[in-house]
Amino acid sequence: MNQKEVLQTDALSVGYSKKIIVDRLTFSVSAGEICTLIGPNGAGKSTVLKTVAAQLPVLSGNIALCGDSLSLLQEKDISRRLSLLLTQKITAERMTCGDVAETGRYPYTGTLGILSAEDKKIARDAMQLVGASHLYDTDFRQISDGQRQCVMLARAIAQQPKILLLDEPTSFLDIGHKLHILSLLRRLAKERQIAVIQSLHELDLAQKFSDTVICVHNGTAERIGTPEEIFSGDYISQLYEIQNGIYDPRFGTAEPSAESGEPEIFVIGGGGAGIPVYRKLHRMGIPFAVGVLHENDLEYPVASALASAVITEKAFEPVSEDAVRKASALMEQCRQVICFISSFGTMNQRNETLKNQAVDSGKLCTEFAE
Amino acid sequence: MEKRRMLRVSICFIGLLVLAGLFFCLSLMSGSTHISPASVFGILTGRPADAASVRILTDIRLPRTLSALILGGGLSVSGFLLQSFFRNPIAGPFVLGISSGAKLTVALLMIAALQHGFVMHSSMMIAAAFVGAVLCMLMVLLFSGKVRSMAQLVISGVMIGYICNALTDLAVTFADDANIVNLHNWSKGSFSGADWQDIRAMTLLVFAALIGAFLLSKPIGAYQLGEAYAENMGVNIRRFRLLLILLSSLLSACVTAFAGPVSFVGIAVPHLMKGMFGTAKPLILIPAAFLGGGVFCMGCDLIARTLFAPQELSVSTVTAVFGAPVVIYIMLHRAKERSTS
Numbered sequence: 001m002n003q004k005e006v007l008q009t010d011a012l013s014v015g016y017s018k019k020i021i022v023d024r025l026t027f028s029v030s031a032g033e034i035c036t037l038i039g040p041n042g043a044g045k046s047t048v049l050k051t052v053a054a055q056l057p058v059l060s061g062n063i064a065l066c067g068d069s070l071s072l073l074q075e076k077d078i079s080r081r082l083s084l085l086l087t088q089k090i091t092a093e094r095m096t097c098g099d100v101a102e103t104g105r106y107p108y109t110g111t112l113g114i115l116s117a118e119d120k121k122i123a124r125d126a127m128q129l130v131g132a133s134h135l136y137d138t139d140f141r142q143i144s145d146g147q148r149q150c151v152m153l154a155r156a157i158a159q160q161p162k163i164l165l166l167d168e169p170t171s172f173l174d175i176g177h178k179l180h181i182l183s184l185l186r187r188l189a190k191e192r193q194i195a196v197i198q199s200l201h202e203l204d205l206a207q208k209f210s211d212t213v214i215c216v217h218n219g220t221a222e223r224i225g226t227p228e229e230i231f232s233g234d235y236i237s238q239l240y241e242i243q244n245g246i247y248d249p250r251f252g253t254a255e256p257s258a259e260s261g262e263p264e265i266f267v268i269g270g271g272g273a274g275i276p277v278y279r280k281l282h283r284m285g286i287p288f289a290v291g292v293l294h295e296n297d298l299e300y301p302v303a304s305a306l307a308s309a310v311i312t313e314k315a316f317e318p319v320s321e322d323a324v325r326k327a328s329a330l331m332e333q334c335r336q337v338i339c340f341i342s343s344f345g346t347m348n349q350r351n352e353t354l355k356n357q358a359v360d361s362g363k364l365c366t367e368f369a370e
Numbered sequence: 371m372e373k374r375r376m377l378r379v380s381i382c383f384i385g386l387l388v389l390a391g392l393f394f395c396l397s398l399m400s401g402s403t404h405i406s407p408a409s410v411f412g413i414l415t416g417r418p419a420d421a422a423s424v425r426i427l428t429d430i431r432l433p434r435t436l437s438a439l440i441l442g443g444g445l446s447v448s449g450f451l452l453q454s455f456f457r458n459p460i461a462g463p464f465v466l467g468i469s470s471g472a473k474l475t476v477a478l479l480m481i482a483a484l485q486h487g488f489v490m491h492s493s494m495m496i497a498a499a500f501v502g503a504v505l506c507m508l509m510v511l512l513f514s515g516k517v518r519s520m521a522q523l524v525i526s527g528v529m530i531g532y533i534c535n536a537l538t539d540l541a542v543t544f545a546d547d548a549n550i551v552n553l554h555n556w557s558k559g560s561f562s563g564a565d566w567q568d569i570r571a572m573t574l575l576v577f578a579a580l581i582g583a584f585l586l587s588k589p590i591g592a593y594q595l596g597e598a599y600a601e602n603m604g605v606n607i608r609r610f611r612l613l614l615i616l617l618s619s620l621l622s623a624c625v626t627a628f629a630g631p632v633s634f635v636g637i638a639v640p641h642l643m644k645g646m647f648g649t650a651k652p653l654i655l656i657p658a659a660f661l662g663g664g665v666f667c668m669g670c671d672l673i674a675r676t677l678f679a680p681q682e683l684s685v686s687t688v689t690a691v692f693g694a695p696v697v698i699y700i701m702l703h704r705a706k707e708r709s710t711s
Binding site for chain 1: 371457459584585587588591592594595596598599601602603604605606644648649650651653
């Protein structure tokens with residue numbers, strides 16, 4: 001066994017009372033690594049996590065924590081190796097945030113659970129690490145969702161685990177807190193050599209904060225790989241069975257489907273200024289065409305997703321006669337032309353002829369009007 | 371903060387102890403014949419006094435006061451355990467029908483004893499009450515697996531209580547009239563009529579259960595965060611749940627066997643204690659609930675027998691008057707909390 005692999009599964013099947021939800025799961029997570037489960041709702045990500053946390057029985061196969069089979073470990077041993085952060089809200093009656101963080105010390109205290117000074121210090125340090133020291137004496141029910149998640153993370157850290165298991169830790173949080181929590185996990189993994197295994201719905205963040213991504217789909221781990229391997233091509237759209245749009249893994253953006261129908265408006269685009277126009281036209285349900293756009297233009301991903309037609313030119317090549325001819329033909333059919341470009345450069349010189357053509361036909365408007 | 375909390379807990383414990391002492395003395399003094407504090411102290415310390423006063427004190431008032439203290443405390447702890455178990459602030463032995471179940475089996479045993487002419491022993495009463503309590507608890511558990519909301523759980527408990535009460539009434543109706551008086555008094559709830567043998571039995575059982583509950587403080591505390599977290603902290607959930615059910619059933623059974631069904635103590639007192647002590651930590655709250663329950667019941671018993679003396683009220687009448695408003699407060703408070711969060 002690789003010394004660094006703290007969590008391993010071998011041909012694992014998980015599910016509820018004999019009903020297998022995910023099977024043939026074989027993966028490992030090393031110390032200091034962040035492993036993220038992604039996949040559509042109901043694919044079984046939470047079931048996998050619950051089984052790894054020993055909250056659901058293993059249907060078949062094996063799970064090993066730090067080299068020892070989960071089935072052979074005592075509750076106490078598990079609790080010292082693995083801690084949890086779940087989506088469900090807890091009803092902490094009359095508990096301060098400090099009290100909640102201190103519950104993480106449970107596996108280390110005696111029969112009556114009395115905390116030592118050392119335990120309290122560890123809980124305090126954990127609260128400081130997540131940036132929630134100021135909440136120590138505040139009632140847990142009086143803080144925001146984002147703060148609550150920080151305190152729950154402090155609780156999990158105070159448990160001093162080798163493996164930290166989080167079920168959708170960033171759902172329901174604002175973007176600031178999402179980044180805060182995930183950056184903290186990154187730091188924890190690196191500094192304390194904790195293996196983090198989590199499920200996420202925020203694909204863009206999963207891509208940026210994971211070392212390994214496991215795609216749970218069709219009852220198994222459909223793909224396991226680095227973010228670079230997983231977030232490429234149109235795999236994500238397949239994974240989530242996206243029908244009304246596309247997911248662009250390069251930027252982590254989701255775009256809805258283009259309006260169908262003959263284009264009514266032609267946009268001479270390029271450089272980025274056209275993006276708000278594309279969005280507005282799409283929102284208003286007006287089919288439009290774009291041209292001539294370089295394939296490496298900033299606007300290209302948005303235009304190709306939202307426009308009903310895009311006339312393109314290869315990257316780093318001047319706009320060709322041929323492309324202009326096509327664009328011009330398309331422009332003829334449209335009732336209006338929009339152009340935000342005021343000065344044309346070497347590569348898109350020919351787009352200027354398109355603009356002049358629009359001026360001659362009286363279709364050009366510099367600002368888009370309804 | 372840490373020090374402030376410790377101070378608050380200490381002050382509350384001292385306050386409760388003072389109240390307990392006060393009610394204890396008042397209980398011994400007051401009644402149809404007034405006994406002065408000096409002679410109460412005299413009799414308790416074994417100095418010679420007039421025979422009537424000694425008999426009233428040692429045979430009637432002292433056992434009664436002690437049973438109010440011990441059974442009240444037990445009932446309150448049982449309520450705290452049930453609230454922790456169901457994670458429901460208005461769970462309690464009475465609300466969940468557990469007291470009524472115990473009442474039914476005890477009533478059946480009493481009738482059987484009267485008809486077949488055997489003498490009831492307190493251990494038989496306890497055993498019968500325990501069987502009834504556990505049966506009802508199992509029924510509530512069966513429902514709790516099916517229903518998700520707190521209201522539904524409470525309603526199913528109340529309904530179980532009604533069914534048990536109806537069956538008790540039925541049994542009583544067909545039993546021999548002349549022998550029912552005793553049963554009737556018991557079924558209204560009263561701390562009177564305990565002899566020293568009963569006191570020994572209840573002390574043993576209640577304190578055993580209390581120590582058991584106290585030793586479970588750690589897992590109860592973990593369980594307050596929810597089952598999944600408790601499990602992750604290393605609590606053996608199955609064993610823990612079983613122990614908690616047995617302990618709370620034992621406590622409510624013991625109380626019901628000796629005092630009949632006493633309402634609202636199990637809900638109101640733990641809640642009052644949480645508010646007073648400002649914490650729900652079981653390590654503090656289990657002793658607090660016991661003391662608080664004892665104080666509450668001694669107070670209520672005192673009122674029950676002195677307010678309209680020589681006419682005596684049932685203790686449930688008094689506990690309901692003080693306990694029911696607390697339940698209403700909890701519900702309103704919860705509703706407010708939910709709307710703000």
